[in-house]
Amino acid sequence: MSLTKPNQQLRRDLKEAAALLKWSGVDLMRAAVNLFEARHEEVARELIEIGTRFQTVEDLMAGHAEKMKAGRILRDA
Structure with a gap:
């Protein structure tokens, strides 16, 4: 399942937040x-x-990003 542009952006934002928290x-x-x-x-x-x-929060954000990728979390318009 392909993600919409808003969902792609949210996934990128979640991954970026996770990386920032990690470092x-x-x-x-x-x-x-x-x-x-x-x-x-x-x-x-x-x-x-x-x-x-x-x-802990990094793991949470990364998990949300993976759920976005799998289509289990979607951004509402």
């Missing part, structure tokens, strides 16, 4: 490691929690 999470984790090594454990733990939430 932002990677950057946060890297910063957390640096802070932890500099003995700023409390701030590092907070960044790790944020990064973990980013990963």
Whole structure:
């Protein structure tokens, strides 16, 4: 089943949001490691929690994009 242009755009937007969350999470984790090594454990733990939430939402967005591709989610006009 071919997706309509609005559905294609929404799928692209979801995939882009997922990718942004993924790489932002990677950057946060890297910063957390640096802070932890500099003995700023409390701030590092907070960044790790944020990064973990980013990963959860990234998985959700990627799942929505796959559902769009399969035609199980459609954008309403």
